[in-house]
Amino acid sequence: MKERKITLSEDEIPERWYNIVADMPNKPRLPLHPGTKEPISPDMLAPLFPEALIQQEVSTDRWIDIPDEVRDLFSLWRPTPVYRAYEFEKALGTSCRIYYKYEGISPAGSHKPNTAIPQAWYNKQEGIRRVTTETGAGQWGSALSFACRHFGIDCEVYMVKISYLQKPYRKLLMNTWGAKVIASPSTETEAGRSILAQDPNSPGSLGIAISEAVEQAAKRDDTKYALGSVLNHVLMHQTIIGLEAERQMEKAGDVPDIVIAPFGGGSNFAGLAFPFLRHNLTEGKKIRCIAAEPASCPKLTRGVFRYDFGDSVGMTPLIPMYTLGHNFVPDPIHAGGLRYHGAGAVVSQLLHNQLIEAQALPQTECFQAGVIFASSEGILPAPEATHGIGVAIREAREADFAGTPKTILFNLCGHGHFDMAAYQSYFDGQIVDHELSAEEVQTLIDQINMPEVV
Numbered sequence: 001m002k003e004r005k006i007t008l009s010e011d012e013i014p015e016r017w018y019n020i021v022a023d024m025p026n027k028p029r030l031p032l033h034p035g036t037k038e039p040i041s042p043d044m045l046a047p048l049f050p051e052a053l054i055q056q057e058v059s060t061d062r063w064i065d066i067p068d069e070v071r072d073l074f075s076l077w078r079p080t081p082v083y084r085a086y087e088f089e090k091a092l093g094t095s096c097r098i099y100y101k102y103e104g105i106s107p108a109g110s111h112k113p114n115t116a117i118p119q120a121w122y123n124k125q126e127g128i129r130r131v132t133t134e135t136g137a138g139q140w141g142s143a144l145s146f147a148c149r150h151f152g153i154d155c156e157v158y159m160v161k162i163s164y165l166q167k168p169y170r171k172l173l174m175n176t177w178g179a180k181v182i183a184s185p186s187t188e189t190e191a192g193r194s195i196l197a198q199d200p201n202s203p204g205s206l207g208i209a210i211s212e213a214v215e216q217a218a219k220r221d222d223t224k225y226a227l228g229s230v231l232n233h234v235l236m237h238q239t240i241i242g243l244e245a246e247r248q249m250e251k252a253g254d255v256p257d258i259v260i261a262p263f264g265g266g267s268n269f270a271g272l273a274f275p276f277l278r279h280n281l282t283e284g285k286k287i288r289c290i291a292a293e294p295a296s297c298p299k300l301t302r303g304v305f306r307y308d309f310g311d312s313v314g315m316t317p318l319i320p321m322y323t324l325g326h327n328f329v330p331d332p333i334h335a336g337g338l339r340y341h342g343a344g345a346v347v348s349q350l351l352h353n354q355l356i357e358a359q360a361l362p363q364t365e366c367f368q369a370g371v372i373f374a375s376s377e378g379i380l381p382a383p384e385a386t387h388g389i390g391v392a393i394r395e396a397r398e399a400d401f402a403g404t405p406k407t408i409l410f411n412l413c414g415h416g417h418f419d420m421a422a423y424q425s426y427f428d429g430q431i432v433d434h435e436l437s438a439e440e441v442q443t444l445i446d447q448i449n450m451p452e453v454v
């Protein structure tokens, strides 16, 4: 039999997270206070996050211990498998060796519980009773609902209104795990009310939902806020993916030349790529790490490196990020988890220093890739995950064309079982590609009235 599935035992679940900041030649700049434009001090984040997570956010330690109770809960589904994609290779007719790490076996169906569980745990340790958050496609909201349920914390999720209407099953999954789900923009917050006053039919956006969740958390002492991507500590929690994958590739007796992952705010990309990138930074290895973003939301390939807000209303600190502007509302593509205007500070700094790469893909190419993958390997990928598959196909074709087959590893960051309506649109020929024109990008950039990152 072919060795398709490379597994690890439960006691091989990593004991520490990897903090890439320790090895970065140029450290990410600190966020700025939105009013004074001075670097913020960690205590300014205290109304929003528990102390332990703030310390992780600013830590320069290379390794951070994973609490035992968190590792124990991870063992519900971790370690996740790495597969050698023999069937997919055959379908492509490639000479490349393709592997994928499959994060879709988690309770919520994506990589998101890898950070939801530690975030809920640290909140619990500090006596927090209630956590607010936002969700776009519903993956993050469901992961946090599950984690909060486990630790007995109330969870309140502001769900982008268009997703709330289009993805009722994601909402019901969150309800099953005990969360209160509110369509955003809502009348429950000042931020929501001000958006609704301007546009009563606003479909919402991640940026708006973040504003609402942050406002609610800032108002009450027993309530904190949780973010599913972008921030340093979230990216670090996800490195459990790459640390496992590293051992699995060793077991397979292979070393990836190219590591690929879809990119929303950067967490699953960081999760898979950073442990490999560490060998580039510390040993001079040359593994290519490629982020895959949608052509309709191309902050990495066509955005600018500026300080910008993480939300729409302008309540968060200014983060040094590749951005298309915090008011940018991407077209409603089906990969809802990738519709975010900016990228986390750490990934942005790495891109700026050309230590990682990025590619933008139109959604028809992604769905096509997703169907080839589902037809060969059998797993139906989330629309977000198809972006990584699309880049893997591009890279395999290029390597074959050049006559130099490569070893490719990508992150299959979630399954698409709640996204069948998106596949229906694709099969009905109703998926359209939204590529921003050069003028549109220029207009967006001209509107960003924010300081450059120096």
Ligand SMILES: *Cc1c(COP(=O)(O)O)cnc(C)c1O
Residues within 6 Å of the ligand: 110, 111, 112, 139, 140, 228, 229, 230, 262, 263, 264, 265, 266, 267, 268, 269, 337, 338, 382, 384, 385, 413, 414, 415
């Ligand atoms: C949230 C999500 C993403 C994008 O977010 P990142 O922070 O960039 O990982 C991608 N895929 C899936 C399945 C998601 O749930």
